[in-house]
Amino acid sequence: ALNPSGTEQLWIIDMYGFVLAGLLITMGNIGDRIGRRKLLIIGSVIFGLASVAAAFATDPTTLIIERAIQGIGGATLMPSTLALVRNMFHDEKQRRSAIAVWSAGLSAGAALGPIVSGLLLNWFPWNSVFLINAPVIVLLLALVPALVPEYRLPQGQAGKFDFTSALLSLGGVLSVIWGLKETAVNGFSTLPAVAIAAGAVLGYVFVRRQKTLDHPMIDPQLFRNRDFGASMTVSIACSFCL
Structure with a gap:
């Protein structure tokens, strides 16, 4: 229409x-x-x-x-x-x-x-x-x-909102999604590959930053819990396959 x-x-x-x-x-x-x-x-x-x-x-x-x-x-x-x-x-x-x-x-x-x-x-x-x-x-x-x-x-538990972490998570997720989407539509090329790599780097920096904050957006220590880590791994695998 x-x-x-x-x-x-x-x-x-x-x-x-x-x-x-x-x-x-x-x-x-x-x-x-x-x-x-x-x-x-x-x-x-x-x-x-x-x-x-x-x-x-x-x-x-x-x-x-x-x-x-x-x-x-x-x-x-x-x-x-x-x-x-x-x-x-x-x-x-x-x-x-x-x-x-x-x-x-x-x-x-x-x-x-x-x-x-x-x-x-x-x-x-x-x-x-x-x-x-x-x-x-x-x-x-x-x-x-x-x-x-x-x-x-x-x-006392919330702490200050961390804009840097917010930007890192947004940039990391969107870069990877955009790169995968472009690859699926137009085939493998340099720009989507760079976007995926950049998203992975931003994601790594995000995780490293969470380990240094008193009030992280996501506590990386949660993933050391076997029940939590296993359920999240299965959830991520199912979402990726879908």
């Missing part, structure tokens, strides 16, 4: 995940400081408004920009919801059940999304796949303030 080029079509699809992946670590860290429920609400508003704006985009560039803004909002949702589950359910058995529900909802959404989108596109205009987000966001904004308690790390 918007007559995008092949490259624009690819960016319309990929831009959301591109921005979301780059900001996940940073947004989780911001939620620890300003409040996880507050970040969830702010991100939901951003995601909802960007969805509506995307539905009424009149050219490919506008749609790509709105998808990027959707990614910013989306990056707040996953770390906020999972962290809030941890704080809402202190009983170990209840917490396991809550995380199972959270995981099932995430998996079911990923599985049903393409099916629901296909049905919408069969019966309604293309922008229906964005407008369907609006009532869900309205419901979330109505229920979360009433049902979900706020939680933020105590001031």
Whole structure:
């Protein structure tokens, strides 16, 4: 309907995940400081408004920009919801059940999304796949303030927000993703290879920096825990294969 080029079509699809992946670590860290429920609400508003704006985009560039803004909002949702589950359910058995529900909802959404989108596109205009987000966001904004308690790390535990770490994580993740994406589309060439290598270096510097901070964004010592390290390794392998 918007007559995008092949490259624009690819960016319309990929831009959301591109921005979301780059900001996940940073947004989780911001939620620890300003409040996880507050970040969830702010991100939901951003995601909802960007969805509506995307539905009424009149050219490919506008749609790509709105998808990027959707990614910013989306990056707040996953770390906020999972962290809030941890704080809402202190009983170990209840917490396991809550995380199972959270995981099932995430998996079911990923599985049903393409099916629901296909049905919408069969019966309604293309922008229906964005407008369907609006009532869900309205419901979330109505229920979360009433049902979900706020939680933020105590001031002494949170420390100052480290912009250098945020930039390193963003640059590292986006460089690797962009390099892999370009290689998949256009084949192996020098520039994507340099981007992947640069992302790996930035990732290495990020990890080294976390080891020197009193309040790291991610504590590298967590990976020494066999249960945590094993589950993360399996998760990363599954995501990479997907």
